[in-house]
Amino acid sequence: MNKAPFIAVEGPIGAGKTTLASMLSQELGFPMINEIVEDNPYLDKFYDNIEEWSFQLEMFFLCHRYKQLEDTDRDYFKKGQPVLSDYHIYKNVIFAERTLHGQQLEKYKQIYHLLTDDLPKPNIIIYIKASLPTLLHRIEKRGRPFERKIEKKYLEQLITDYDTAIRELQQRDPDLTVLTIDGDHEDFVMSKTDFERIARQVKELIK
Template sequence: MAEVPFIAIEGPIGIGKTSLAKKLSVHFDFHLLKEIVEENPFLGKFYDDIDEWSFQTEMFFLCNRFKQLEDIEKKYLNQNKAVIADYHISKNMIFAKRTLQPDKFEKYEQIYHILTKDMPVPNMMIYLHASLDTILKRIRLRGRDIEQNIKPSYLAQLAQDYEDYMNEFEVLHPEIPVIRINGDETDFVKQQDDLNMIIRQVENQLDNHKVTSKR
């Protein structure tokens, strides 16, 4: 039976997830789901003092992403309307494992599994990755004040966490195709050929998995 397309784009901070999601949503006429970031009232404090503000920051993200996915399921996926998101909710665990103290992480993990147990799961993943230099350059280019205090060491750790997670994801979920895009070699914002290459890869996966949608 054909599935309604639900594509999630993942990768480290500043890698271009939202930019790519916007372009693909326009091309395929899929609904765009954007994560809430700057609205998080704890995020600025978090980048200044991760240990002090990590639990509040991660709980805010988790609750908001849960609500977003709940709405997406009701209003789009259950209505056979395709969705492309600039995040996968499992990213919460990537960040939580990196930032939370063991006692806080144990509580957070319990809440995460309760909330996400029945959440819709993407049937395609696009993973953007790049070197630390490229990530830092893109963060500077987009110029969010809230991100200027992020330590390069934290970004480097996070990039490795994402690589480990995606390698594990492909083993655990062989039924979900993962398209890997090297951000050091690809500029889908400025280079139309690079964007077209990604579009072709998505089209091939949609065809291979017989994923259909009502436009």
């Protein structure tokens, strides 16, 4: 790999992105960009009324992630240092296309491209694929009150949206490497063997 590794762990809500990213950050000794979810003041309102609060929610996430990546570019990428993140900036588009419509969506995409087109993009994505029962189980287990309001239909659609988005990212960037993890059968939290297997695969990719 020519550039310093920029690894993003991705997957639908409840896939275990932050957990796996934290474990890999410790294993590899890479600094981690940690997505801030619960600090978004619009989350509760959003799950109560998606149509009313979706634009505010998505703009808050976009601006926050933009600032994180701008800081990371200055502090790490420009110095050639590797970084691990528990999200890819493109996730903003995945969620916006599900919650925004018409002019709002067009305006959002224009702002997204203005902010992110010149930001560094991950050269490795660890994609955690997981079925609806697995996502629901993990969401219930971590006990975030606002996530209990998420409809099953919304989660099912996100699973499909993520599959499509990962394919599109690969098609656009021939240098992007995607490592897909079976989140239904690989329990990287409870099984040391599963985690070590994933860590070995990642280490091979960044050699």
